[in-house]
Amino acid sequence: MKIIGLDVGSKxxxxxxxxxxxxxxxxxxxxxxxxxxxGSADTSLKQIIADHEIGKAIVGLPKxxxxxxxxxxxxxxxxxxxxxxxxxxxxxxWDERLTTIAAERVLLEADVSRKKRKKVIDKMAAIMILxxxxxxx
Numbered sequence: 001m002k003i004i005g006l007d008v009g010s011k012x013x014x015x016x017x018x019x020x021x022x023x024x025x026x027x028x029x030x031x032x033x034x035x036x037x038x039g040s041a042d043t044s045l046k047q048i049i050a051d052h053e054i055g056k057a058i059v060g061l062p063k064x065x066x067x068x069x070x071x072x073x074x075x076x077x078x079x080x081x082x083x084x085x086x087x088x089x090x091x092x093x094w095d096e097r098l099t100t101i102a103a104e105r106v107l108l109e110a111d112v113s114r115k116k117r118k119k120v121i122d123k124m125a126a127i128m129i130l131x132x133x134x135x136x137x
Contacts, residue, residue: 001055004048005094005121005130008059008079010035014122016077016130017052022137025130028052028122035075038082049087060096060129064072092133099128
């Protein structure tokens with residue numbers, strides 16, 4: 001069973017998928033969506049789930065540094081519930097504090113241009129979320 005990792009933003013969703021053994025996370029794509037229309041990414045996500053035979057979703061939960069859950073965290077919780085309701089796969093919320101910052105640092109160290117970083121940062125954050133989950137298993 002493969003696992004999908006999602007970094008849910010207000011305009012894009014970074015997507016990563018595990019290998020069949022659940023050891024490594026690979027970046028797949030970034031889905032553009034409208035947070036105000038929670039179903040706007042359903043068609044793309046449904047296709048990915050079917051194509052990769054996904055059995056579980058790991059959704060990044062952006063907590064505040066004091067461990068509270070703010071507006072972005074609540075949005076991720078709503079989206080995780082939406083995935084369960086619409087796509088019928090279990091979801092796990094994964095603490096993603098600092099993953100976007102870490103992803104940015106990796107891309108900077110790889111000397112990726114600002115323009116290219118902007119295109120791949122969400123996918124990179126999804127990889128880090130999913131790999132964090134896989135590593136703790």
